[in-house]
Amino acid sequence: MKLYGFWRSIASYRVRVALHLKGLDFEEPQVNLLEGHQFTPEFLAINPSGAVPALEIDGHMLTQSMAIMEYLEERFPNPPLLPTDPWDRAEARALAQDTVADAHPLFVPRVRKYLTVTFGADEAAIQAWAGHWLAKGLQSYEVRLAKRPPAPFVFGDTPGIADIAIKSHVVASGLFGVDMAPFERVRALSATLDGVDAFRRARPAAPQTV
Numbered sequence: 086m087k088l089y090g091f092w093r094s095i096a097s098y099r100v101r102v103a104l105h106l107k108g109l110d111f112e113e114p115q116v117n118l119l120e121g122h123q124f125t126p127e128f129l130a131i132n133p134s135g136a137v138p139a140l141e142i143d144g145h146m147l148t149q150s151m152a153i154m155e156y157l158e159e160r161f162p163n164p165p166l167l168p169t170d171p172w173d174r175a176e177a178r179a180l181a182q183d184t185v186a187d188a189h190p191l192f193v194p195r196v197r198k199y200l201t202v203t204f205g206a207d208e209a210a211i212q213a214w215a216g217h218w219l220a221k222g223l224q225s226y227e228v229r230l231a232k233r234p235p236a237p238f239v240f241g242d243t244p245g246i247a248d249i250a251i252k253s254h255v256v257a258s259g260l261f262g263v264d265m266a267p268f269e270r271v272r273a274l275s276a277t278l279d280g281v282d283a284f285r286r287a288r289p290a291a292p293q294t295v
């Protein structure tokens with residue numbers, strides 16, 4: 086299995102955590118987003134959207150972190166990343182989509198670049214823009230987590246797709262300097278996830294060579 090990713094990509098991070106949680110081995114060729122390698126003809130042949138992650142498995146190329154995690158769940162069901170109850174499964178997906186579909190697309194590199202090039206946004210404006218949407222997402226997670234029964238993870242004793250997505254939102258908040266102080270429940274969940282090996286191993290960290 087080959088995961089085309091980048092060390093500071095939070096979408097790649099989500100898939101790395103899912104692969105580690107399921108105990109699957111993979112290589113991770115780096116697509117250097119800072120140097121525009123996502124726009125090379127070679128990479129556009131892999132993913133015409135010019136974005137990571139892309140997972141090569143059994144001759145197929147899968148894209149979109151949510152679709153990849155759902156595929157892994159169907160193909161390698163144990164340990165599960167979704168709860169069993171249909172309402173809980175829908176809620177887990179909804180929590181994940183709050184960041185995957187709503188918040189994250191607002192500050193991916195191509196959006197930040199467009200804001201800079203077309204509207205003249207400087208670094209401070211970009212930071213404020215991304216920070217605004219990240220904080221909105223954190224506020225919503227805080228309220229939604231308060232409604233969950235007490236448990237170490239979002240749905241009980243094992244981490245899953247909702248935990249992965251919320252943690253990716255926290256990681257992005259760190260990259261954009263968002264003040265986490267007001268978000269007590271999210272911070273507690275994040276600290277619990279830091280204790281899980283799969284999350285630690287997947288953590289974005291600049292490789293020595295980058």
Ligand SMILES: N[C@@H](CCC(=O)N[C@@H](CS)C(=O)NCC(=O)O)C(=O)O
Nearest residue numbers: 094095096136137149150193194195
């Ligand atoms: N919704 C996609 C997001 C993919 C995406 O935009 N990835 C970013 C890195 S986190 C990327 O490769 N961006 C390249 C660019 O915007 O130029 C997913 O969850 O996989």
